[in-house]
Amino acid sequence: MNIRFSIGRRIGFGFAILIVLTLFAFWLTTITIRESSAINDKITTIYTPSVNALRDLNVLVINSKMLISNWVNIQGESEYKPKLKKLIYEEYPHIKNRVNELARNWNQDEQASASGIFSLIDKLFEDHKNIMRQLNSFESYEDPVIKFDVEPMVRDENGEVNVQTRLIIEQLEGLIAVQQKNASVKIDEMDKSFSNLFMVVIVLGIALPVGGILIAVFTVLSIVRPVDELKKMLQKMQRGVMPEEKIRERKDEIGEMSAALNQLVDALKQTTQFAREVGSGNFDSHYTPLSDEDTLGHALLKMRMDLAENERILEQKVEERTAEVVRQKQEIELQKIKIEVLFNHVTDSIKYAKRIQEAILPPESLIKKYLPDSFVLYKPKDIVSGDFYWMEEKSGKVLFAAVDCTGHGVPGAFMSIVGYNQLKLAINKLDTTQPSKILDELSKGVSETLHQKNYEDATAKDGMDISFCSLDRKNNLLEFAGAFNPLYLIRDGELQEIKGNKFPIGVFLGKEARSFTNHKLEVQKGDVIYIFSDGYADQFGGPKGKKFMQNQFKQLLLRIHQDPLDLQRETLDRRIEEWRGDEEQVDDMLVMGVRI
Template sequence: MLGLRGKSLVALLLSCALALIPAAFIAWQGVETVRNHFGLAYARNHTLLHREQIFAPVSRELALASRLANSVVTRRWLSNLDDAAARDLFFEEAEGYRADLRDHSYFVADSQGHYYYNDSKAPVSTTPRYTTAPDKASDNWYYATMRSPDAYNINVELSAQLKITNVWFNVAVQDGGRRLGVVGTGLNLSKFLNDFLATNESGVTPIIIDRNGAIQAHPDTRRIAYGSVSEKATEQQTAFGLLGSDAERASLRTAMAAAEAKPANPVDLWATVDGKRQLLVLAYIPDLRWHVLSIVDLRAAQVIDPGWATQALIAFVLLLAALLIVFGYAVERLVLKPLRRLQQSAQAISAGRYDTALPDETDDEIGELSRAFGAMAAKVQTHTAELEERVRERTKELQAANSSMAAAHKQIDDSIDYASLIQRAILPDRQMVQSLGAHHFVMWHPRDVVGGDFYVFLPDGDNCLLGVVDCAGHGVAGALMTMLARAAIDHAIKEVGARDPAAILARTDAAMRAMLRDTEMPRSLATNMDAGLVYVDRATGLAHFAGAKMSLYASDGVTTQEFPGGRRALGERRLGEYTNIVTELSGRTFYMITDGVLDQAGGEHGYGFGSRRFAELLQSIAGESLQDQAAAVEQALVNYRGDLPQRDDITILSFRFE
């Protein structure tokens, strides 16, 4: 809280502000006009300089690739692929080009789709690396180049076969009107971005886009439209996806057309990028069919020297400080000093010293305040004595109530801990270790002391039944539901046997409905549960799976396959249909999980772990031992969750039989 001195100074500050705000606003408008003028010139010069920096090395690579494509030796071999001498002569000549190319690499794809690639990392090879196929998305660049009327194209793409991401120069080899193949080279994308897009200038974002707006180079590689020569880029992989409105996107298309019409002149426009109004400047490179786009935040860029503004601000602060000192001295002498004496007396009375003398009475407002305060102090003294007696009585009552609450709280905690022991006792950990040993692992993490997840195991000779159940809710309510669910599953297995998981689910659903049919329960209390059961038949090498809103995952380390269960959980209003899915055991690791795994929030944005990320995790660890897999899954969930709390009960059951 501000005292009178502070409030007086604030009043002076407000008065100065009311006088200075209009002047500051006019000055600010002038500064903005100057900033925009010099900022536009700065952005244009930066874009033209960047265009030249890009054009020289890229055009050189394109020129070398075009010369190799138009070579008589190249056309002679690609016209007659069976001519071994022509092929050897081509590779001999191509090696001379490779020494001059920036990345010391080249490729050739003949009319039959055979793809050759040589670089400085290995001896020259005249054997194809692979053969392209029209039905492979990764080979679309080749067929798009062969179909295109253009002599060449440039695109950014990941080569799945070579495992490198480059800026590729694809030049068509032609003999008259007939296309014989594609020859070209590539620039490493990381080196390209570091060489041509790295900038130390704050507030400037350099981008390269093609004539369709697809991003070919960007400081954020996630926005690059890989393979744009053959596939349409997504909205987020185009320059239009950076802008905030349809009107701005239309303006950008108009600006691109103007830049292509007059490549020597840069074109500028204003647009909203990343929620801020920024200046965009375009410069077109006709030979490459690329636009160099500079996005400039004039407020972040150092367009004008802020030194003069600093000097003006210092002068303003000094003037304001002088005014505050003079005004503060006047307030201190006339108002604050008498009030301070009254304040000291009031503090003494508030501390219980009711015999403290008040300041000398005067005829002004402060004297009237002093007399009123004396009368109030007398009443406070009387009321204080009464209140102290009441407080002593109330304190005794509160102490007794706190003791009762502490005892009740301890009793509840002890009951929940005992319930946790009971719930852990129904889990078949010992039986699974004795029967399955290293062929399985289980991860069971209730969100609270007790939870709504549990797992089942039933040996059947050399075979066995495995299952995971996720009851609605967690904590005490979920734990109570697991008791009912476990009883229903045991009853179902006794009636239909262990070899038919779908029949067990259907009978469990019927048993749960029978248990709860005559029970009056609130509508808000969910009694449904997700479940997944697998019968492992080791004699036939098959697994029989049935699920109720729960899937079975299988991974061999190369791919991960999901076997989805029925769409309805057990105990829902509408009856579900459950069928057995039969799959082979050999060579794969199987996993059943509750939705607490996929729904666990974490990562940079707090999203759920998700099925895609889980499938990739399984694929990366499927070849390891199950004990190592358990540790890897545990660590992955901990790393992803970070500091966020566990959202739901988490259960994972995995098994593998050779």
């Protein structure tokens, strides 16, 4: 039976070889690591601890020789005697147990050697104990019989204690050498296994890349190159370009794909020609589907019929919608004209309201007459303003005020008319020039005008903030009362703030009317007085888009208060415009300055 060597079999065979080699390397590495781990465990748990324990035993025997010599030579109590007892009764049994526990893993010869050593040590320590029993008191050291019996055992080079100690140390060193040799043998075995693994890894490291290169070359020649030709043809078709050449057909899966693609190109060329005819409006062009199952071919025929019908319907809709667009355009033009007329009427009305509002403001000549050394910075947010300034002379005193009505623009302007009229009525009604009395009457008049009976019944919280001053130039006396807004007095480079009451003109807080506080100040020549609305300090701007704030406003006034008043007004105007930058003006601004 002829087996077809397909692309899948080719790729599978090549990668199977790489996988087998990789698994072999993994298996060999695992075996080597496992054996090395076992060897390492023996080294760390048997041989190295055995060497250390035998060395400790060797040191113990040497120390015992030194301590028994001190016992014999030193009469009376000594620090060496407790150490010898501890060595024999505590340290030696502990080390003996350690060595016996480790000796379980030794061979029989090594175990026999260890047993012989312990027998010698036990006999040696029995001699030590006998010496300790005989030399157990001060008098025993003076007994010549005991000295004759004990001293040769320790002091003579060939004494029994010295001979036994040398024999034990000699056998211990031999056993230590055996254990060290065992450890070295195991280490050599582990090094050899790793060397073998290293050689296998080198061989596989060369074989795997070479095999991979051979598989890659084979894949490129038999798979990648034909697939690349198919890809280039498909990319041309993706861009809408019909290939002129055909792909060579082979006897494998890629050859079958090449044949199918060649047939598809021929069909698409026929479809392209048909689409051009239909696109040019030739709905009678001929097109024959490839078969009864040719979905695209039958869809193209239906598309030709639908396009012909849609063209007819579209022409009809275009005519209808063109007529509708013309009608709507005419209607929009008419509405635009009406809106422009309405806008002009509203603008004219607001400009007229501005002229009315300007009529109630004191003229420049009146200001210079009553307060020759003064300025007014007046910057409405809109065409009309909710801020206004007021000035009049009564009973030899100059009365002036800076008023901030609720809102700005048209609503604020209406409130300013109410405030102006009620302020005039209050001045004419009262025989006093005391600011607090005038503000009490003004607040009452505003509340009655706006029908603000009490806080609960008031439907609108409309009112105004005000700074009101009465200046007696003859006696250098200034009286002040304020609704929220303060008065600044700068004298000798220091700023004094005289605060107004914390409630406005009109009904806002509480059920009963409140009386305003009257402040009397003795002024001096050179003093500068400032009253203002909150619009200047509340303006947003600066590098971080924050408010100008009262503290910065105070510092600015302190810096410029000695300048001429006209220059002060220009500086204040320029500074707030620089601060505002591209930000919108948030409120009406009003600042009045007077030098005594």
